[in-house]
Amino acid sequence: MPAAAVHSAPQNVPSARVQAATEDSPIVRWSLIAISVSFMALFVLIPLAAIFAEGLRKGWDTYLASFTDSHCLAAVRLTLLVTVIAVPLNLVFGLAASWAIAKFDFRGKSLLVTLIDLPFAVSPVVSGFIYMLVFGIQGWFGSWLADHGIQVMFAVPGIVLATIFVTFPFVAREVIPLMQEQGSEEEQAAITLGASGWQTFFRITLPNVKWAVLYGVILSNARAMGEFGAVSVVSGHIRGRTNTLPLHVEVLYNEYNFVAAFAVASLLALLALVTLGLKTLVESKLHSH
Amino acid sequence: MPLKLSLASLAAVALLAFVGCKPSSTSDATGGQGGAVTLLNVSYDPTREFYSEFNRSFTSHWKEETGQDVTIEQSHGGAGKQARAVIDGLKADVVTLAIGYDIDEIAQRTGLLPTDWQSRLPHQSCPYTSTIVFLVRKGNPKGIRDWNDLVAPGIEVITPNPKTSGGARYNYLAAWGYAQRQNGGNEQQTREFITKLFRNVPVLDSGARGSTTTFVQRGIGDVLLAWENEALLAIDELGAGQIEIVVPSVSILAEPPVTVLDKNATARGTLDVANAYLQYLYSPEGQRLAAKHYYRPQEPEHADPADMARFTKLERFTVQDEFGGWQEAQRKHFADGGVFDSIYQSK
Numbered sequence: 001m002p003a004a005a006v007h008s009a010p011q012n013v014p015s016a017r018v019q020a021a022t023e024d025s026p027i028v029r030w031s032l033i034a035i036s037v038s039f040m041a042l043f044v045l046i047p048l049a050a051i052f053a054e055g056l057r058k059g060w061d062t063y064l065a066s067f068t069d070s071h072c073l074a075a076v077r078l079t080l081l082v083t084v085i086a087v088p089l090n091l092v093f094g095l096a097a098s099w100a101i102a103k104f105d106f107r108g109k110s111l112l113v114t115l116i117d118l119p120f121a122v123s124p125v126v127s128g129f130i131y132m133l134v135f136g137i138q139g140w141f142g143s144w145l146a147d148h149g150i151q152v153m154f155a156v157p158g159i160v161l162a163t164i165f166v167t168f169p170f171v172a173r174e175v176i177p178l179m180q181e182q183g184s185e186e187e188q189a190a191i192t193l194g195a196s197g198w199q200t201f202f203r204i205t206l207p208n209v210k211w212a213v214l215y216g217v218i219l220s221n222a223r224a225m226g227e228f229g230a231v232s233v234v235s236g237h238i239r240g241r242t243n244t245l246p247l248h249v250e251v252l253y254n255e256y257n258f259v260a261a262f263a264v265a266s267l268l269a270l271l272a273l274v275t276l277g278l279k280t281l282v283e284s285k286l287h288s289h
Numbered sequence: 290m291p292l293k294l295s296l297a298s299l300a301a302v303a304l305l306a307f308v309g310c311k312p313s314s315t316s317d318a319t320g321g322q323g324g325a326v327t328l329l330n331v332s333y334d335p336t337r338e339f340y341s342e343f344n345r346s347f348t349s350h351w352k353e354e355t356g357q358d359v360t361i362e363q364s365h366g367g368a369g370k371q372a373r374a375v376i377d378g379l380k381a382d383v384v385t386l387a388i389g390y391d392i393d394e395i396a397q398r399t400g401l402l403p404t405d406w407q408s409r410l411p412h413q414s415c416p417y418t419s420t421i422v423f424l425v426r427k428g429n430p431k432g433i434r435d436w437n438d439l440v441a442p443g444i445e446v447i448t449p450n451p452k453t454s455g456g457a458r459y460n461y462l463a464a465w466g467y468a469q470r471q472n473g474g475n476e477q478q479t480r481e482f483i484t485k486l487f488r489n490v491p492v493l494d495s496g497a498r499g500s501t502t503t504f505v506q507r508g509i510g511d512v513l514l515a516w517e518n519e520a521l522l523a524i525d526e527l528g529a530g531q532i533e534i535v536v537p538s539v540s541i542l543a544e545p546p547v548t549v550l551d552k553n554a555t556a557r558g559t560l561d562v563a564n565a566y567l568q569y570l571y572s573p574e575g576q577r578l579a580a581k582h583y584y585r586p587q588e589p590e591h592a593d594p595a596d597m598a599r600f601t602k603l604e605r606f607t608v609q610d611e612f613g614g615w616q617e618a619q620r621k622h623f624a625d626g627g628v629f630d631s632i633y634q635s636k
Contacts, residue, residue, distance in 0.1 A: 137378030137399070146378070154379040236379040237364045238329060254365070254498045255337050256526040 051269050054262035066252075066263035074240040075248035075264075081156065082244065083224040086163040090220050094171025095213065099205065101172075102179030103187065113176075119168045127165045128233025131158060154236030159244065162230040167223045171216035178212045179205070211286040218282060222275040226268060325358040326562055331381035333368035333455060333545070334498040335519040339582035340385070346578060347569050351562065359562055367496035368455035375399070375550070382554045382563045385547040387455025388608075389413075390615035392548055401550040415544040416570035417584035420605050421456075421463040423535040424504065424513040424520045431511045435537045436467040439512060440485040447510035448490055449500045451623050455545075456497035458623060460514040463541035465622075466611045470539065484632045505532060516543065518583035521599060542605035 056063050066072060097116060101109060119127065133139045135152040145152055152158045186208070190200045206213075228246040235242045243251060245268055252261035332340060344361040351359045364371065364379070372391035375381050376398050386392055389407055396404045407414045425433050431444060439446050449457040461483070468482040492509065494500040497519055504513035505527050512535075515523070520534050547567050554560040569575050573591035580592030589597055612618035622628045 132377055138376065142378060151378075151380065153377060154374065236331075236374055237366055238362050239364070241362055251365070254334070254502075 048269060051262055051266050055259060055266040057262075058259050062259055063263050066260035067267070069260070071240045071243070072248060072260075072264060075243050075245045078156070078159070078241075078243070079225055079245045082160050082163050083221060085160050086167055086224045087217060087221050089164055090167050090171055091213070091217055093168070094175060094216060095206075097172045098175035098179050098209075099201070101176055102182075103184045103205070116169050116172050119165050124162075124166050124227065124229030125233060128162055128230040131161055131165070131230075131234055135161070153234050154238070154242060156242070158234040159231050159242065162234045163224050163227055166227050166230050167220040170220035170223065171213060174212045174216035174219070175209050178209050182208055211282055215279065215282045215286060218275055218278050222272060225271055325360065326559055327360045327362055328382045328559055328563055328566060329362045329364065329380060330383050330385060330566075331364045331371050331375055331379060332385040333371060333387040334365055334496045335456070335516050335522070336385060336545075337363070337365050338522065339518075339579065339584065342582065343570070343575065343578050346574055347566055350569060350574070351565065354565075357562070361566070367449075367453050369453045370496075375401075380553050380557070381550055382557065382559050383547065383549050383567060385545065387543075387545050388458060388615055389544070389546050390619050391455065392546060393616065395550070401552045402548060403551070406548045407546060409548065410567060411571060412587045413544060414546040414548055415587070416547060416567075416575065417545070417579040417586050418605075419517045419543040419545070419584055420540045420603070421459050421514060421543065422517045422520050422540065423537060424501075424515050424523065424532050425511065425535050427531050427533055429533065429535065433512050433535055436464055436539075437471070439464070439489065440482060444489050444512065445491050445510040446486060446489045446512055446514065447492070447494075447500050447504045448514040449497055450493040450495055451629055453495045454497055454500075456516050456519070456543075457493075457500075457514075458618075459516070459541050459543050461622065461629065462608060462612060462618060463514075463537075466541060466606050467537070467539055469611070480628065480632065483628075487632055517585075517600070521583040536601040536603055539604045539606065541611075542607045544607070 097112070101113060132153060134141060135145065135158065136142050137146055137153070152161070186204050187200050190204050195203065226246060231244055232247060235244070235247055237243060237247060237251070239251065245264060249261050249265045249268070252264060330340060340363055344363070348359055348361065351357060368387035368391050372386060372394055375384060375395050384392060384395065392406060393404070396402050396406055423433060425431065433439065433444070438444070448460045451457040451461045464486055465479060465483060468479040472478040472482070492503060494503055497516060500513060501515060501519055501523050504510050505523055524532060524534065547570060549560070549563045549567060551560070554563045570579070571587070576586040576588050576591040577593060579586045580589070580596040583599070585600055586592050608615055608618055620627070
């Protein structure tokens with residue numbers, strides 16, 4: 001909206017010419033804007049800047065040294081490993097689920113949709129405990145797993161499971177509405193022209209939703225790297241082995257190593273900023289389609 | 290079609306990652322004799338700095354003795370939470386926790402170690418001890434000298450939650466023991482004293498380290514009830530300019546015990562090195578390092594006299610003598626519906 005229109009919108013101008021969203025006086029509008037901007041600054045920008053300021057308090061050398069610590073590198077590796085496993089699995093699941101939900105009718109469809117949303121509704125800590133109840137040594141499959149020498153909890157598989165759980169809905173939630181909106185006419189046309197199921201999927205369905213898929217992947221990637229609650233329950237907090245980046249930040253903070261804690265936190269913040277940038281880019285593609 | 294390609298490659302990566310992660314996690318679980326060996330020490334909150342240095346010392350000691358490389362992995366957290374993780378299957382070779390009760394729980398619920406574990410090492414399996422002291426703001430502006438100053442109106446006391454923190458249970462029992470002495474054993478008056486004390490507690494953190502950061506970093510409260518080692522460390526790490534220690538007239542003997550989880554260590558082939566690791570805590574070097582990191586060593590003659598000078602002499606009663614042991618103390622005070630519940634709910 002051009003700034004001039006905001007300034008010169010008196011109350012009795014015919015509505016067709018008025019571009020402002022409200023008829024309220026400029027004082028009201030500008031004070032609303034001022035409130036939201038200062039709120040943003042107070043609760044988002046200042047804390048974000050504080051993370052970097054604290055991390056850099058003792059200079060670049062100390063800042064960079066925080067990342068070369070072997071435990072920090074192990075945390076980075078573990079976080080990447082978990083993300084690389086969890087995100088593709090959720091991509092495959094999310095696509096399959098949205099395809100089924102958007103393009104077909106079947107019994108229990110609404111139940112499936114509700115279940116997909118479950119991880120959003122459940123507190124991450126609870127989801128960690130759910131896995132503990134199932135796979136912990138005192139849990140349902142605990143003794144069977146122990147007898148076969150498989151360690152799920154307090155090891156990489158448990159962390160992957162917890163991460164998959166909390167990032168489960170992201171792809172499906174993005175893709176389902178778009179697929180539903182698009183309907184299945186194009187697919188039906190392709191099939192009447194003799195395309196096989198896979199051809200239809202890869203040539204019609206997938207290209208139609210690719211930006212929504214990418215958007216979902218970015219969101220689930222961000223959450224996978226940043227998840228704390230669920231992972232904290234199943235990790236066991238073993239330094240250098242089962243600490244992910246967010247857990248490593250907590251460990252450093254608890255050891256009075258504030259500079260390193262904020263340095264590693266700033267790494268997570270940077271990842272988040274990159275994610276936001278990508279998200280905005282994809283969003284604009286999504287709307288232009 | 291670019292997207293088709295990337296989807297296929299992503300799926301391939303997922304498959305590879307899954308296949309790749311399985312053998313590594315199973316070899317983790319079995320461990321190995323011979324070659325290099327890893328030990329997992331599951332410990333409580335304030336031992337981080339001590340074990341970090343002790344582990345380096347033991348690693349080179351073991352290398353000299355046997356030629357074997359040993360890596361010691363650490364996990365820290367509130368003692369109750371850590372015990373819970375071991376019960377749920379965290380494969381610790383040794384546990385070094387805040388109170389014997391938590392190790393009793395592990396023994397009873399999992400059978401990973403015999404129930405008479407505490408008699409296996411000298412000094413009831415406690416290579417070092419500590420006590421509970423007060424941390425106050427510089428210059429002691431509220432004039433806090435002893436336990437009875439904590440119940441004065443308007444004093445804010447910071448302590449973690451006795452339900453989740455071992456250190457907090459020591460805080461509570463220390464105050465209880467003091468009050469019993471003052472009141473000539475009149476339990477009704479002692480309950481009133483403790484009730485007043487907890488009325489002055491604005492926030493209960495879940496672990497000792499959380500309470501220390503609440504008090505020191507966030508500047509909440511007039512007095513922090515803390516492990517002596519945690520208080521001394523906080524002054525060292527966070528600046529003597531802001532806070533100082535007050536040692537009360539009487540306090541509790543804090544006995545953090547250590548033990549090997551036999552079944553885990555046997556399964557992983559680490560029993561020998563795990564036993565040697567704990568024995569090393571009792572060695573002159575282990576005792577010296579404990580004192581350096583603010584724990585009171587069982588054999589002070591091995592410690593640096595300068596380190597020993599930091600410990601103020603005071604009367605310390607034991608959980609055994611005053612409360613009939615941890616099982617009894619837990620049942621009466623901290624179990625659901627126990628004295629702590631009734632006190633804190635009547636707040």
